[in-house]
Amino acid sequence: MTALSLDHATLDMRPHLNMQRGACPALSAPMMTGDGLLARVALTDAITPAQLADLCRLARCHGNGILDISARGNLQVRGLSEVSAPLLDIDVRALNLPLRDGLAVEVPPLAGLDIAEIADPRALAEAIRREARDIEGLAPKISVVVDGQGSLRLSHLLADIRLVAVRSDGSIRWRLLLGGTEAVGKVHGVFGEIEAIEATLSLLRKLAAMGSKARGRDLGSGLSLNGDAAPSASPLGTFTLSNNLCAVGIGAAFGQAQAEGLIALCTEAERLGVKSLKPAPDHSLMLFGPRSACELLADFAGSKGFITAPSDPRGNIAACPGTPACKSATIATHEIAANAAGEAADLLDGSFKLHITGCPKGCAHPEPSALTLCGTAAGLSFIHQGKAADSPFASTIIADTNASLRRIADLVQTERRDGENSAACLTRLGPERLAAAVMSGRP
Ligand code: SF4
Incomplete structure (x- = not known):
């Protein structure tokens, strides 16, 4: 744990806190809530259990020790003050986590390891994230979902632009939908991978030109999939993955956990040989490791009040x-x-x-x-x-x-x-x- 020893003398060089309600409560722009400022820690990749434990210690040090795992799978640190929020920002950045900067381009939590997925969506998502960096003026909450249609889907999450892998005439293509969930978003077209990236960037530029309130639903005029959209499965429980790996999804009751509880979970995960984890949709954490470790960790998590089965x-x-x-x-x-x-x-x-x-x-x-x-x-x-x-x-x-x-x-x-x-x-x-x-x- 090194982050707390940072020199905070550069604080006055930090950008002013953005406390506008409704703005995305990103790490550097926390949002005011009833228990103080709330800062979002959005990740683009997995982290280690030790890194999450460090983040929890920062939440305890700078905030009130309560963390949210949001419905979209973002970590949020609660109970910050105007003094402590910039310190959290500096200390979190010192942890060298894969922090998301800029546009939210989300993939399912098992992407790339999901034996059921039609396509690995990560390269496409990364290309959109990279190419969209120059697009200015988008609404703060614009999100792009890239879904490979595996065993865990993001179909229930709202997205301004959604790309869903589909099989078409023996090849893999990407169905582009605008606005809403997958069931109600308007179908914009079906594209190959390169065209899907170009179409997404072109739509993002169009949204930016329409102003900072424009959302994907404002562009959609096609038909929706209605009943044809596949439902999202629960992320809770164990999942068999490629490469002899397994994952276990563990939920935080009502989306919140105490730092102490998460630190105990991370410590046990490390002891059992779990190598990495990601916050995941439906207020859960997805942890990756050998099957025996995942099963034992689920038992431990259940005994500590976490949710471990969809039947809870x-x-x-x-x-x-x-x-x-x-x-x-x-x-x-x-x-x-x-x-x-x-x-x-x-x-x-x-x-x-x-x-x-x-x-x-x-x-x-x-x-x-x-x-x-x-x-x-x-x-x-x-x-x-x-x-x-x-x-x-x-x-x-x-x-x-x-x-x-x-x-x-x-x-x-x-x-x-x-x-x-x-x-x-x-x-x-x-x-x-x-x-x-x-x-x-x-x-
Ligand atoms: S967190 Fe709950 S009480 Fe607060 S603004 Fe949202 S819905 Fe209302």
Whole structure:
């Protein structure tokens, strides 16, 4: 651990902190939240367990020791101050991590090692990342996804430009989609590798020329894939890879972990012979090593409160940080989520993400959910098949949250038809039946 000994005298030469809400909270431009500044550490490649442990020590030293693993698989350090955020920036850079600078071009976490993938997307992604460096004026959150169609997909993540490997007449080509998830993005065309890079760069230049608010959806006018888009599998559990390697996906409950917990995980990973890891989508870490090491590490992680299997009900809840971490929040989302996982596990069958949000902004789940619980000034509102800002079908006081959710779970349990999952049952029941269930038993 060398980073903390750096000379910080050059601090006054750092660029001013960018604390504009909605801006990408990159390492040098942290964003203000309820528990202080939040800095994002975005990586382009795997790091060692020892490097992640060093990063966690920096999070403890400069921040409040809480790290997020975001839904897109970025690490975020919370609880920084205006003084400590630039120190974190300097110290993280001294760790020589493969930090992303510039445009976000994301590939699936098993890219290049995934025995099921149609194509390794990494070279294409790197070419786009490199060539796009000169393009100025893009919206801060523009993202490009390059997906080789392996066992772990990024199809559920929003992307301005998405390239998906497809087999066509015996060769590999790349389908380019604009905006949204893979299911709703508009098909722009199907290209060979070189043409796919050129088309992507040309679209990025067009977006830059349209101004810093233009997004991929503003360019899309074609048809979407709708039901033809392959769903994303869970990153949790063990995966057999090429080169006799194995990977294990381990999740942070509700996207957050204490530095101490992650340091313990990294120490055990090193001891077992795990050589590298990457933050991965769905608030997870993907760790690479021999099969026995991966299996033993999963057992260790489970004993420390991490999520190790897709069947864990906590993995079926999307909860934003809530109070006290976000100043816009009116409810303790993680506390409600932990109760929901314990008390309504039967409802959380993996067919939908229960969205628990501290305010109508809905950071944790921008897409509609079968059921959303949203904090309000008066308590909590329940939304059916919608986004956090949509009209609720019922509202309760905070004290009635668990009982209301249990009433909904009981209704689904009673009314569920053979073979019907929770999402389908919630859809069929509709907002009136759900509202009646929430209101039942009240004075
Ligand atoms: S949804 Fe609202 S309360 Fe939750 S993190 Fe976003 S802004 Fe904060």
